[in-house]
Amino acid sequence: MAAPELQALACQYRTGKTLGRGSFSVVKEAIHLDSGLLYACKIINKRFMVGREGMVRNEVEILRKLSYGHPNVVTLHDYFETKNNIYLCFNLCTGGELLERIHRRSNFSEPDAATLVKTIFGAIKYIHDNSVVHRDLKPDNLLFDTPAEDAVIQVADFGLGKIMDEQQMYLLTEICGTPGYIAPEIYRKRISHTHPTLPTVGHGPAMDIWSTGVIAYYILVGYTPFDLATTDEKRAQVVAGVYRFEPEKYWDTISETAKDFIKHCLVVDHGVRPTAETVLGHKWLTTEGGCFVSDPQGSTDEPYDLLPNAKEGAKKKHTWHPAQNGKRALERYTYPLVENCLGGDFETMRRTANEWVDESDKEDLNESSIVHHLMCGRDVSVSQ
Template identity: 45%
Template sequence: MSSQSPNPKPQVQPCRYKTGKVLGAGSYSVVKECVHIDTGRYYAAKVINKRLMAGREHMVRNEIAVLKRVSMGHQNILTLVDYFETMNNLYLVTDLALGGELFDRICRKGSYYESDAAELIRSTLSAVAYLHDHGIVHRDLKPENLLFRTPEDNADLLIADFGLSRIMDEEQFHVLTTTCGTPGYMAPEIFKKTGHGKPVDVWAIGVITYFLLCGYTPFDRDTNLEEMQAILAADYKFEPADYWQDVSNNARDFIRKCLTIDPTKRLTAHQALQHPFLSEDKEETQADLLPVVKKNFNARRTLHAAIDTIRAINKLREGGVMDGALSIAPETQKDTPAPQNETNTGLWRKPTGGLMKQ
C-alpha cells in the first residue's frame, strides 16, 4: 500500500510574471498587463477572484480546456500562454491585444465601407469555423469579445473570452441546454432551452454583421422581455430605410440566412464563408457607412448607459444585489485583490494539470 497522500500539497513555484496596469474588468475578474520576468515579453493576465467564483470554478477549468485545445491553431484566436493560481486568485495569461475593441476601432477610422465590414466578418467566421471543426462552440460572440492584436491597420482581429465556450462531442447537437450569452446576440434555441450547439455562433455572426452595417442591433428593444420575444420571432427589419440605402442586397441576404430561426436551416460557418457577401469583390463605388454607424452607435450607447444607471438605482432602493450584467466596474475592482501584492511574496501554487510551456 502506498504511503503517498491522496491529496498532495500543490507545488510552490517562484513568481514568473510581474503585473502592471489594468486593461479591463468583468464580474469576477480583472485583466492586467503583465511581463514575463525572464523573457521581458508582455502579455495579458486575466485575474479571477476565487472567492467571487466560488461554486463556478468549472467555468475557469472549461475556459482553460478550450484555450488549450485551440491556442496557436488560428491567427484570429487569442492564444493561452500560461495559467496558474495563488492563494486568492486564478490567472490566465494570454496574448496581449493592444489594438482595442472592434467597434471602438471602427469609430476612430476616417472612413468605413461595406467591404471593411465584410473583411471583419470573414476573419471572425474563419476562426469560428476552426472552433467548430475542433468541436467547440463559443456561445458569447459579440463585438466586445473581438479585439485587435496591435494598433496597426492590418492587425489580426482576435476572438477572445472563452468563458462560456463548450467542447462538444463530435456531431452531437442537442447537448447544451443552459441559458447563456449576451441577450441581444443569443439565438432563439437558447431561450427555448431545447438544446443548442454550433449554429448559435452563426446566429451571433448575423447580429454582429447587422450591427457593423448600421450601428445598432436588430433586436434592440426597451426591455429584455421584448428583446427575447423579437429574437424568438426573428422580428427585425432593415429600417429606417435611409440607414440601409447604401447596404447591398448580398449583405442583407447574408444576415437573413444567419438569422434563420430553425438552426438546422441556418448556414454553417463554412457555408457562410462561401456566401457572396464575403466571397465576392465589392464594387469600388461603395458609400462611406461611418457617419450613420457612428451616430447610431453613440446614440444607443448613451441611451443604454442611462437605462443601466436607472436599473442600478432601482435595485439599490429595493435593497437587492447588483446584477452582474450591469456595467458597474468599481465593485469588481474593490473585490479583486491586486496580484502585485502576491507577486512580492514570490510564491505561486501550481494547479492540477501543471504549467503550460512557454
C-alpha cells in the same frame, strides 16, 4: 509511506499597469521574467469561484485546445494559481474592440465590413471544427492585437464556451449569451412559460452563426436588429425572427447582397441555419472587389462611407454596451456563477464584488507562490 509534500514555486511573472477592470476580474499587463515577453493577465479572486472552479477550468481547457492553432483566435499562453487568485495570461491585445476600432477609422465601406466578417467566420469555422461552441459572440469579444493598420482581429472570451462531441451538439439547454446577440433557440426556454405551445430545444454551434449575423448587421449600421430583448415581448420577436432593414436612410447605401447575407445567418430554425463553412461561400464574402452601392459623389467604383450613418445610428438607437451598464453586466454573471457566494441585493453584491476585485488587484507576485500551474499541455500541482 506518505508522499512527500510538494513545495510551492516562485512566480515567474510580475504584473504592471491595469489594462481593464470588470465586475469580477481585473486585467493587468504582465511580464514573464525569463523571456521578457508582455502579456495581458486576467486575474480572478478565488472567492468568486468557490464550488465553481470547473467553470474557469472549462475556459482553460477550451483555450488549450484552440490556442496556437488559428491567428484569429486569442491564445492562452499560461495559466497559474496563487493561494488567493487565478491568473490567465493571454495575448496583449492593444488595438481595441471591434466597434471602437471601426469608429476610429476615417472611412469604413461595405467591402471593409465584408472582409472583417469573413475573417471572423474563418475563426468560427476553426472553433467549430474543434468541437467548441463560443456562445457569447459579440463586438466586445472581438479584439485587435495592435493599434497598427494591419492589426489582426481575434475572437476572445471563451468563459461561456463548451467543448462538445457530435452527439452532444444540440443537448445544451442553459440560457447564456448577451442580450441582442442571443439566438432564438436560447430564448425559447426562457419564454416557454408564456408560450406553452412553443417547444423547448437545445442549442449548439448554430447559435454562433446567429450572433455573428447580428454582428454583421451591427457593423454596417451601428445598431443591432433586436435591441436588448429584455422583455418577453421582445424575446418573442427574436424567436420569430422579426427584424427589418430600417430606417431606409441607413440601408439604402448598403447592397442587397449584404442584406441577403444577414438573412442567410439569421435563420430562425437552427437546424437548417448554415454552418460557418457554408456562410464562407456566400457571395457577399467571395465577390472579388466586394459588393457595394456606388457613392454618387465619387466614381462609379467607389463605395459609400458607412461611418457617418453608423455613428448616427448608434447614437439614435442608444446602442447598448456592457461597459456602460454595470448592473446588467453583474446580473449576467449571477446565473449561476456567483450569486450564492456573494448573496444579498444588487448593491450588496456590487460592493462585495468590488472589494474582492480590489484584493486581486493588490496581490504582489513578488511575495506570492504558485500552487497550481498549467501550460503547454502540462498540469503541475505544486502544493496541496
